Amino acid sequence: MSETTRDDETHLDEAALDRYRRRAADPAELLAADAHLATCDRCFAAVRVDVESLQLEETHLRYEELEAFVDDRAGAIDRELVAAHTTQCERCRRELTDLAAARDALRAQKPSPYEVRVSRIRT
């Protein structure tokens, strides 16, 4: 770590701060600089960013995951994922409910609707 000494304190110089900011420092320099920045307000002021909160990347459920879930074919991790996501995502929850209804309708359906229609036409 390159340092400058001022007022009886050791600080990071501009080049070291720049390497830290650009993520160009080698591991030893990085850890030393990071430890210094954690306690030195003066150096920290040169690199700090004003971000207080963030929203994480979001991934919705894929059709294949919904289908495996309603058919009871999903593994433990996938089931947990679907259950966790649908408690918080209304869109995926609706799609899941809708697909479960489609499954139920299909299971209740006998004989095929085309055969029913054809038989009606014939009679």
Place this chain on the structure above:
Amino acid sequence: MNEHAPEALLEQYLGVATETEADRCLAVLLEDVATPLVRRIVLSSVRDLQESDDLVADTLLDLLRRLRDLRGDVVHPIQDLQRYIVTCAYNRCHERMRDRYPALTRLRNQLRYLFAHDRELASWRDGEGELVCGLREWAGRKVASTDAAERVRLAATSDPAAENRAQVTLLVHELLHALRAPLPLGVLTATIARGIGVEHLRVERPLTNFEQADVPSPEETLAHRMSLRQLWDDVRKLAWKQRVALLLNLRDVQGRECLTLLPLTRTATIAEIAAVVGMPAEKFAALWNRLPLSDAEIAELLDATPRQVIKFRRLARERLRRLAKKQHDQNLAPEIDSSQSGITLVTRR
């Protein structure tokens, strides 16, 4: 190998030494290979010109981010670049359709389910990877044209709610028996949608640019945002594999790397983050400049597959969101202050 072939361009991009050269290769890849493919796929799914332009731009941005992540990987996961681009474009289109046309999406899901489970029907992938639907014995048969499907008059009653599943099933059988040929899922969905009147049911939202389309309501945004401090506190409650999968590829909703924000906001030091991912500080510091790591690299660290890494990370995000929402709801929940003589509602902020 032809030096202008997609795979050769990709190898060249991954192999060049400087970032300037890499950017030049990336520009060629995006302009010459990705843009025409993405445009063709988007225009086949989205008719609205403004919307298709937004979608093309967004898909290219997504690809740019993914391809940038590949730099530095010893083993990159792309075997067939064109197929990779096609898959990305299809996925983006599908996500946009889910957002804008929820009724159409539910109908599409219902049809996919029907073709996967009805004893007379089947679906299969054609040479370009598109899902094709038809009678079980038609697998491999040439698909009917969109025009032919549009000419079939379906005896449907308008059912905007698309709740009449029996009618949908009936229409599918009528359509296929009239055409005597299979149809791509997209064409089949559009044809049935016209029959039951859900074709134009669209969620209207301002779409001046793509980012706006993905912005949830202010209330949802509040519920989904979390402070860095809260994120850091909650991450430590996750299982180790979830922590590693999440932190080493931590991104915000716009896909930007954001683990490096923790020391820059004095939320956590690099040594503290190393401890949470269970790694010696020196080893973690050696990775720091390359963050976010690819799924393949994280998989090696966890002795897992890249697919498992993606699932660990998704589970981690779901758990964090649940914790953030709980916190958000608690902060907004009125509480009864029983120390007062009367009952007073106090809203905590």
